[in-house]
Amino acid sequence: MSNAMNEAVITMAHGSGGRAMQELLDSLFLPLFSNPALDEREDQARLPVETLARAGDRLAFSTDSYVIDPIFFPGGDIGKLAVCGTVNDVAVGGAQPLYLSCGFILEEGLPLTDLERIVRSMAETARAAGVQIVTGDTKVVQRGAADKVFINTAGIGAIPAGLAWGVSQIRPGDRLIVSGTLGDHGATILNLREQLGLEAGLSSDCAVLTPLIAPLRDIPGVRALRDATRGGVTAILHEFAQGSGFGVEISEQSLPVKEVVRGVCELLGLEPLNFANEGKLVIAVAPEAEQAVLDSLHSHPLGRDAVTIGSVTERASVRLNGIFGTSRLLDLPHSEPLPRIC
Amino acid sequence: MSNAMNEAVITMAHGSGGRAMQELLDSLFLPLFSNPALDEREDQARLPVETLARAGDRLAFSTDSYVIDPIFFPGGDIGKLAVCGTVNDVAVGGAQPLYLSCGFILEEGLPLTDLERIVRSMAETARAAGVQIVTGDTKVVQRGAADKVFINTAGIGAIPAGLAWGVSQIRPGDRLIVSGTLGDHGATILNLREQLGLEAGLSSDCAVLTPLIAPLRDIPGVRALRDATRGGVTAILHEFAQGSGFGVEISEQSLPVKEVVRGVCELLGLEPLNFANEGKLVIAVAPEAEQAVLDSLHSHPLGRDAVTIGSVTERASVRLNGIFGTSRLLDLPHSEPLPRIC
Structure with a gap:
């Protein structure tokens, strides 16, 4: 989508549940985040309990919303931060982080190139961390109702049996x-x-x-x-x-x-x-x-x-x-x- | 907090990681959402994998952000919606919904009475649905950088073995x-x-x-x-x-x-x-x-x-x-x- 995207921006239609949203999912989020659970395209990721049970006896679950301003900065961006922050919140409990959800709130007018840069950064950071982004959501609000982009991630990991950090x-x-x-x-x-x-x-x-x-x-x-x-x-x-x-x-x-x-x-x-x-x-x-x-x-x-x-x-x-x-x-x-x- | 709250509003300090945020957690979110995992106050909820394994062989995981305008409406409010919506997204996969995370993005100036009403509504809806809100996050952005309140929830459930809706x-x-x-x-x-x-x-x-x-x-x-x-x-x-x-x-x-x-x-x-x-x-x-x-x-x-x-x-x-x-x-x-x- 690189050429058409240069001057393209997020519009209200991208958050509407209609064709424009489907096209954004198909052209951006799904290919970059691709993994078996996400690619099933059900309303919920379906993940084997066995995978968790092999990694530990307690599920670790944490969430953070990211509203950093500016969204790009030396050493990172809001997308990298949204992966690192929640993965770390899961990991400090001793858990092996496994899965992330992500919810985007986009301001109408956000350049698509900015969104693509953020999504790529999330995908790369998650891949390097061995974590899969398995489910997500995109909302768009009108200009002035949010500041560029907010991201929520929730993370799931498994804490090995016997480990009791706290x-x-x-x-x-x-x-x-x-x-x-x-x-x-x-x-x-x-x-x-x-x-x-x-x-x-x-x-x-x-x-x-x-x-x-x-x-x-x-x-x-x-x-x-x-x-x-x-x-x-x-x-x-x-x-x-x-x-x-x-x-x-x-x-x-x-x-x-x-x-x-x-x-x-x-x-x-x-x-x-x-x-x-x-x-x-x-x-x-x-x-x-x-x-x-x-x-x-x-x-x-x-x-x-x-x-x-x-x-x-x-x-x-x-x-x-x-x-x-x-x-x-x-x-x-x-x-x-x-x-x-x- | 009812009396002091009547004219009180959300300030930037409520999202700062300092004392004001602690007080908001202690006086509002933690007592209303109270459950064993949340009350541990670790950075991540810790939940027995055994509970999931008893309920099914696949974990169902889904997320949505809620940005509805207006935040109160006949039949509900943004808090009730944030619980219902994600619980339903988990349940339509055949799963028994068990746990929710929630992430709030609050606009500076939001009346605390509005926030309390929303949080009470979430707590009641979750309780009636047999679901626990086990982990959460609160961010505050300056006036005009968000519209009143946005809520993200992520939900976890377990899909009974043998069930293959899709x-x-x-x-x-x-x-x-x-x-x-x-x-x-x-x-x-x-x-x-x-x-x-x-x-x-x-x-x-x-x-x-x-x-x-x-x-x-x-x-x-x-x-x-x-x-x-x-x-x-x-x-x-x-x-x-x-x-x-x-x-x-x-x-x-x-x-x-x-x-x-x-x-x-x-x-x-x-x-x-x-x-x-x-x-x-x-x-x-x-x-x-x-x-x-x-x-x-x-x-x-x-x-x-x-x-x-x-x-x-x-x-x-x-x-x-x-x-x-x-x-x-x-x-x-x-x-x-x-x-x-x-």
Whole structure:
């Protein structure tokens, strides 16, 4: 469809259940996402329960809607993000991600070339992650009733029998590890939106984390994983504290933050700990598992900057120990520094 | 939260991953949707594969986004619709619907009372349908970047072993049955939007159809079911024809349409066959199963107007036989009569 598409845009008819919608499905979504369940073209994907049962004894199910602005950015786009984000939300429970649904809400007037770029990006990211997009939906709203494109994905995976990662497993003395530098995604989007002109070196960390997560299943003593997206590492630390009933203490000096990200933060008086990431784990591990987890993370390019940033405390508070020996409570902000970050 | 909520509205902070979002989850979504998987508050719902395996050998998975305008209408609201629509998409495959995800995209400024009404409606509809909302997400976009509220749901069910409903099962000679009057939902929304003033007797048919569908599993000769939403019965007839490689022929005289719906159609020169329904099945059945299926449908209030409207033909076309013996091709319209119908 490349030639006719150059100047073509989404119209209300593309969301109508009529011929225009069928043509969009046939020419774009179905060929790019193609897999046996989707190609059956029933109202629901039909997937063997046996495939799930072989992979685990619990189904993991998660959803996110993606409303990021802008829809294209260094390191990714809204389509890649919609696959990575939900695959990661499934995987941090210890599950092997298997299937995705996707729902598009398109604004009338969206260039078809933009949509094609997004759909290709989703298809490539899903293929690389070993995940199939098996069912979907497209709605169109009139100009001004949505901003370009919103995508929802829901993901299904299977958690291997015996694996019990979760915040309720966290114990005082556990170490807290982050899998890499903090705030890259948030700083990249903020730089674009505020036109700070700091392009060099800024790129979203948007990535599927399954290759980092899967080897951790074989290490006894891993307690809980979360990916630090909206709300940043701060939000995850509060979730760990609230969910376990204990507290956490981290060291400011240990936080891995790229120079350019630190620059964006200082310029705007913001805190990289609160910035969204799209490819970073926060992991709670028993002290005896710390080195094995760090070694495992360091063996993969996505985890080469992994480092211990603190530990779990009996005292139920979230504290940051500063460079000069000061210690302060790390509040969960009322709101994130910037909207539509994911 | 009822008192403080009266004048309160959604702000950007409610979608930020910070405290405001936590408070919204804690005060609204979590208590109303409460169930064991959701209450664990992990990033993914964890559901026993055993529960699925007991209910069937194939998982059914479907998704839809809901962008209907207006969000409240006679017979329902966007929340009820978001549960019914996806539950029905899972159930028409023969599955027992079990779990839903939900993703909200909220416009800054949405009154919290409206959101609460929608969430209550979702919770009640899901409870009545025996379905749990086990995982969710909330995003907020700035005023003007979305229209009030969009909801995505994804649904999971299990298809009993041996059941093989699907368009590929359809054979020439099969009868085509609709479960009740056509176009009620479309006419209701159109009447509101065009201010036709025909309120009396107009109400959306928005309903969970599992009670109609489940007994059909025990009747041999049921070939395929679809719920006739966007694109109406016409779209389903085309799906049946395309998916089976055969054709269909229906009788205009047999079509069950309420007087008031016929009135809306005649006023605007529109076709009730193309109108969206939100609680109507189109069913293809072997001739020997026709009476048993009609009897089963008639035994439930949702199916009391069920009737045979036509049959499957060798000739691969979709035809409407008119009242005066004429016969014409029933084209799939380029687009539906009205946008944002669901």
